[in-house]
Amino acid sequence: MSVEEIYNGIYEIKADDRSTLATKNLTPGMSVYGERLIIEDDVEYRQWDPKRSKLGAMALKKFEIPLEYDSAVLYLGAASGTTVSHVSDILRDGIVYAVEFSPRTMRDLIQLCDKRPNIIPILADANKPQSYAHIVEKVDVIFQDVAQPNQAEIAAINSKYFLEQDGQLMLSIKSRSIDTVASPKKVFKEEVRKLESGFDVEFEVLQRKELDPFHEDHLGLIAKMFVDEEED
Ligand SMILES: C[S@@+](CC[C@H](N)C(=O)[O-])C[C@H]1O[C@@H](n2cnc3c(N)ncnc32)[C@H](O)[C@@H]1O
Structure with missing residues (x-):
């Protein structure tokens, strides 16, 4: 898995040829609207659905x-x-x-x-x-x-x-x-x-x-x- 900060506080996470937009979770462990939580290097990200x-x-x-x-x-x-x-x-x-x-x-x-x-x-x-x-x-x-x-x-x-x-x-x-x-x-x-x-x-x-x-x-x-x- 690779994580790149593409804008301030906005990340692109790539894994298995798939790319996901995400932000770093301010409230770790909590999902807001059912979005996926992704942990990489002890940092928790929240998947951000552009749709x-x-x-x-x-x-x-x-x-x-x-x-x-x-x-x-x-x-x-x-x-x-x-x-x-x-x-x-x-x-x-x-x-x-x-x-x-x-x-x-x-x-x-x-x-x-x-x-x-x-x-x-x-x-x-x-x-x-x-x-x-x-x-x-x-x-x-x-x-x-x-x-x-x-x-x-x-x-x-x-x-x-x-x-x-x-x-x-x-x-x-x-x-x-x-x-x-x-x-x-x-x-x-x-x-x-x-x-x-x-x-x-x-x-x-x-x-x-x-x-x-x-x-x-x-x-x-x-x-x-x-x-x-x-x-x-
Ligand atoms: C398309 S939805 C927003 C979705 C939201 N931006 C998001 O991405 O999570 C539009 C929202 O604008 C609110 N809205 C529409 N006209 C408004 C107004 N004049 N003042 C405040 N809110 C308004 C509606 O109640 C609705 O919740």
């Missing part, structure tokens, strides 16, 4: 993942914490603010946070960043996976509130949440246009790739933000 995680898919699609061990991350659309748990593994000296608006899903997320102090769960609507502005500090990275018709707008308002000047936005855009009949490519083009010039914060898209075969009709992108000072 269950847009961020995992982005790692395998060779995006330049901007996470550092000590990053502060705002994660919008945390659900019960499948991907957030891997972000928590990566940020061994950092923090992840995990926003989710479904109370039922939040119950599972809170259980996860009991064991992982670097996750701050926030029950809130990502359309209303002012409702959690008293909890969230400026962050290095915003990761968003909310599957809503106004995904670009949610990304823009949260970036304006919380993203550091040199921070980066990582966004998963689900075309069918925006338009069920239009071609995904057309939807993606329009969402990118909105990010580049549709709001009072503007973004430069650094990387964009579709997330197939892991997630059909999803675009992953990484962008940095410009604030139009004249607007205020």
